[in-house]
Amino acid sequence: MxxxxxxxxxxxxxxxxxxxxxxxxxxxxxxxxxxxxxxxxxxxxxxxxxxxxxxxxxxxxxxxxxxxxxxxxxxxxxxxxxxxxxxxxxxxxxxxxxxxxxxxxxxxxxxxxxxxxxxxxxxxxxxxxxxxxxxxxxxxxxxxxxxxxxxxxxxxKESYFSRPDVSKRLGLTTPFDPTVIDTVQAATAATDSAVVMTEPVIQEPVVPKKTITRKSQRIHVKNKKRHVLKRKPAKKKTIQIEEPRIEQYAPDSTAYATADTARYSETIDTALANSYLKNDRIKKAETARWTKKMISxxxxxxxxxxxxxxxxFIKSIDQKAEATVWISNAVKLMNTYVPGSYLKGINILNGYGSANIKLYLEKSAIRMRSEITFSNEMAAVFRKLNKRKLNRKFFNYINEDKLIGYMGYAMDSKAYLEEYPKLMSKMYDSVYKDEVALATDLFSLLVDEEAVSKVIKGDGLFVFNGLSQKDKTYQTYEYNEQNFETKTVTKTKKETLPDFLLMVSTEDTRLINKLIAYGVKKNAVKDQQNYYELAISKSPMPLYFTIQDGIIFLGTNADEMKQIANHQYHGNLSGRHKKILSGSNFAAYFSAKKLAGKIPAEEIGNPEKLAKTNKVLSSLGDIYIKSDPINGNVFSGEISMDTPAQQQNALKYLFSIIDDTRK
Amino acid sequence: MPKKHLGYLVLLLALCCFSSCFQIVEEINLADNGSGTVNLTVNLSASKTKVASIMLLDSVNGYKVPSKQTIQKEMDEVVAYLKNSHGISNVKKKIDFENYIASISFAFENVSNINNINQHVLKKLKVNAINNSSYTYSTTTHIFQRNYTHTKEAITQYNKLKPEVKNVFKEATYTSIYRFEKPIINYTNPLAKVSKTKKAILLNTGILGLINGKTNLTNKIILSP
Known part of the structure; x- marks a missing residue:
């Protein structure tokens, strides 16, 4: 109920x-x-x-x-x-x-x-x-x-009720003010009806004209009568339509009848609780009054x-979308729901306007598109940042046969370094104007945007190639049979590690080469002829890197790195992925079904669990995330999941997943 | 791509993939007169890949990851406590951050000196499942006894852990080795086994059994007079 x-x-x-x-x-x-x-x-x-x-x-x-x-x-x-x-x-x-x-x-x-x-x-x-x-x-x-x-x-809203003028007008008390205890004690000791008298009178928005009498309601009211004091006895055959009502507050006046010391703290607790309840009741009564006015x-x-x-709003309507969430204004929404005292005047969403998210359940995919409108100034910043596209040379180093997922990001690092201080200034200007001005000037003075953007151009691609097992040594103990004397021994075991390759575009490698030379000198980097190994003993996994073709490569696979360094790597990537990656400033892909069967049994535990994991992974469609080029002042993106071929459509597929998880 | 984000991504992948386990080894060498030495070891070497990943984070699964400095400090506190304990001497600690092995050894005048100490040390090493033991040795009867009581607190605490953290305990093991100068005539714990010389006894069991109370470490060992 x-x-x-x-x-x-x-x-x-x-x-x-x-x-x-x-x-x-x-x-x-x-x-x-x-x-x-x-x-x-x-x-x-x-x-x-x-x-x-x-x-x-x-x-x-x-x-x-x-x-x-x-x-x-x-x-x-x-x-x-x-x-x-x-x-x-x-x-x-x-x-x-x-x-x-x-x-x-x-x-x-x-x-x-x-x-x-x-x-x-x-x-x-x-x-x-x-x-x-x-x-x-x-x-x-x-x-x-x-x-x-x-x-x-x-x-x-608490922020409203805590305003001194509002609090005073409504007769709200401060629960932890010591005087409240006395006040509440006095009030409750005097009469428990005193509080009831302070209740705001609630007006019905609609005058009841019809009295409904049903057997079930009579029973309900009859049962309630046993528990609620001071309620008029219900008529035998008809019931009065319930008035909009406020929870009755019944202070425990007997708590103050005896003033012995042992019960003092209990009395204070009761007084505070009563004070809280009284405030809560008044606030709800006020809220109820507004609500009735609103629906009248x-x-x-x-x-x-x-x-x-x-x-x-009209523009956001798409007849093809099964569901749409429309947000009128991001700043307004935040200001309405995040207390000003929390933000301290900092406008983190400055320049953000309306937004919407649309859900499409199609025959072959579930798609979720989102759009956000920026102010002219903010849109100009994003246009500058998004000028850079992903380096197409990256595609030569992806092997789709073993590809499980990727995440690519392209941003003009020079534009970012130039615009970043301005963005910070917009966000904090209202509160820390002088400090922000000083910090941004200092930042611009210290950072040579042009030089940095040549070392790291701003685009990168992380490629997840699955899992691989590698031998790892560890120390354990053996005990001889004679007297169980302990001997420390080194053993080897297989460990499952992620296999990935990260590529980042670069133009000026002088600084990186100097860093490598320094690393080699300090034994932090091992020169493996054309490629390098990071000699960090505590690294969870071996890491190799090289610089070729204007790209910094960092990965976990030594053979692959060697091939890249020696120009022997042969990649293959389909047109679909190339199109997604080159057409977006941000793009990601993950294929759960490609991971199925690749997780070693010992990582999952029992065979039953492994089979179930593989079944779930196999049933999931490929996931894609991509951003679109900024259109006017609108920035948009999309996340989608392919529907498996055997499913009739995305909605049925979603319900089938829920049904499967309940089995 | 921000370096920090990449780091988290790699760690996330790593944490999802690695299995983990650890060993606790308790060794007591007891002389006829009731004095002896203790060596307590916590070995996380088999999980060092995961520990190395975790150590790079501030917290994982909502649990605060202690820094190297914190671990050193805790160990120093243990050493200081031992040095000030009655009947305890020759306190030594060893921490191997390459393999994630921590050990503490010390000598005692009488086995009764270690009753509270082992509990304190194991508590500091965050091993709460087996810290409710007491040891006695009688030089007249030549009986060494370990009394162990399972505490419901262990299972209560264990049940509060998140499933992924519970997995850490699945393959964790506890080993106790007691060595004596005289041969063992009899012992009561069926899980224990005696060495060829009959002067040492070993008990190796899973930590999970100790947490859920299925394994009992109590053992009454009778030595030849």
């Missing part, structure tokens, strides 16, 4: 997989929403039918739990009364005092929804076609009619002030 809400809300979002026709609830989302999440049911139902969903692990869990909670005859998710033929929304709006988390869902059969509440013994008010349900402290409200359901969960006349509001008037 306690989790009823949770189930309803999770059901609402999961139900969105089943929508067919349009019913644009977005017109009900206020224009000042900070975040909007859109779930397009029609897209999703095309990928998986309601019947199929009901048979999945998630479908069964939701139906079972919600049906159990509501004690109704609910067999499928269609029985919960929601209109499964439309788009569902979550949105968040907030200000300096309160945050509202709202869910908008289309209703198909309000009677079924009513039944859901009645079954769960949750009473609601009805005014015409409009039903309203308030949680115990009225900070959670659900309103629905024949077409729409709105659920609101509101949270009052919600369904009657015109579309003029809706989010649909926001061009950026």
């Amino acid at each position: 306690k989790n009823f809400y949770k189930y309803v809300i999770s059901a609402v979002f999961t139900f969105s997989t089943l929508a067919v026709s349009a019913q644009n609830l977005a017109s009900k989302i206020p224009s000042d929403a900070l975040i909007v999440v859109t779930l397009k049911g029609d897209n999703l139902t095309r990928l998986m039918s309601v019947k199929e969903f009901n048979n999945t692990f998630v479908g069964k869990e939701i139906t079972d739990k919600l049906a159990g909670s509501a004690k109704g005859n609910f067999k499928t998710i269609e029985d919960f009364g929601f209109n499964l033929s439309s788009t569902f929304y979550y949105y968040n709006r907030g200000n300096d005092s309160v945050s509202y988390n709202c869910v908008l869902a289309p209703v198909k059969n309000a009677g079924q929804l009513d039944q859901l509440f009645n079954g769960a013994e949750k009473s609601f008010t009805q005014n015409g076609k409009l039903r309203t349900f308030y949680s115990r402290d009225s900070t959670e409200v659900m309103v629905w009619n024949e077409e729409i359901m709105l659920f609101v969960k509101s949270d009052g 006349g919600y369904f009657e509001k015109s579309d003029q002030s809706s989010i649909l008037t926001n061009k950026d």
